[in-house]
Amino acid sequence: MEKNQKIVLASRPAAWVEESNFRLEESAIPEPGPNQVLVRNHWLSLDPYMRGRMSDVKSYATPVQIGEVMVGGTAGEVVKSNHPKFAAGDKVVGPLGWQLYGVADGAALQKVDASVIPLSAWLGPVGMPGVTAWVGLLDICAPKPGETVVVTAASGAVGSVVGQLAKIHGARAVGIAGGADKCRYVVDELGFDACIDYKAGNLRGDLKEATPKGIDCVFENVGGEIFDTLLGRMNPFSRIAVCGLISQYNSAPYPMQNIGSVLINRIKMQGFIVSDDLTRWPPALKEIAGHVAAGRIKYRESVANGLANAPAAFISLLKGGNFGKQLVKLSE
Secondary structure, eight states, X not given: OOOEEEEEEOSOOSSSOOGGGEEEEEEOOOOOOTTEEEEEEEEEEOOTHHHHHTSOSOOSSOXXXXXXXXXXXXXXXXXXXXXXXXXXXXEEEEOOOXXXXXXXXXXXXEEOOTTTSOGGGGGTTTSHHHHHHHIIIIIIIOOOTTOEEEEESTTSHHHHHHHHHHHHTTOXXXXXXXXXXXXXXXXXXXXXXXXXXXXXXXXXXXXXXXXXXXXEEEEESSOHHHXXXXXXXXXXXXXXXXXXXXXXXXXXXXXXXXXXXXXXXXXXXXXXXXXXXXXXXXXXXXXXXXXXXXXXXXXXXXXXXXXXXHHHHHHHHHTTOOSSEEEEEOOO
């Protein structure tokens, strides 16, 4: 008889996440209750926010408790439904976590059409990362045509969509990524105007060359020294959308040198969580789905095979090892 496999939080990381912080368990496949749906997950999304959920500190969301299934977005197929809006065979996206099977109330699931856009993409450009890119860029940065938008972690799931959206809306897109291969991809495949390899050792000089008119918008995913350097190139009345600070999720905060630029240049800087305003999701998904289906927004996936490999893939993600959206394939 088939069992459910799940990965639970075994211990809280002291600094860098280790595979010993997770534990693979087996249990019976759950039965859906009234208005609930049983889903066989085919894809698991791995995202930087999960690092924060592993720590028992005050944040915008409740931490995962020891022994609980790790949180995460999934895409899969309905096996059994007690909800009138879902039937067996429907493809759905939901927050079912690091496991092969999950039960959720119908309200927590989104039915998706995987005939035009692949199911995995509903966890990437046409999912939470894509909506994050859309909200941060258009609602907070709000670039005008011709302005310069700089995106950190530009080859990642969120950053890659930010730059392409910026170009679609008439702005100039400059990416920052780690390594020559990622930068080539950002420029040659995604269509950014320039990309700076922060590993090349000339961040300040390369940034000055790539942004001769300064920076009007920053979409910040990384934090640390890169963010501090960007602050030194900001134009008056520029905008910063703070989406993530992945460089310091496993270490002490970076001592900022250029924070005075926020005052001097009257910068608007706003942090945001994409679940804050769910009314923005439908227009975001409508626009992005249209661009993806038409080939105007391209994407790339890093895929780990099998649930047991999720911890190693997650640790690699936190260290910049992914190229595009990091996924775990849960089915053959």
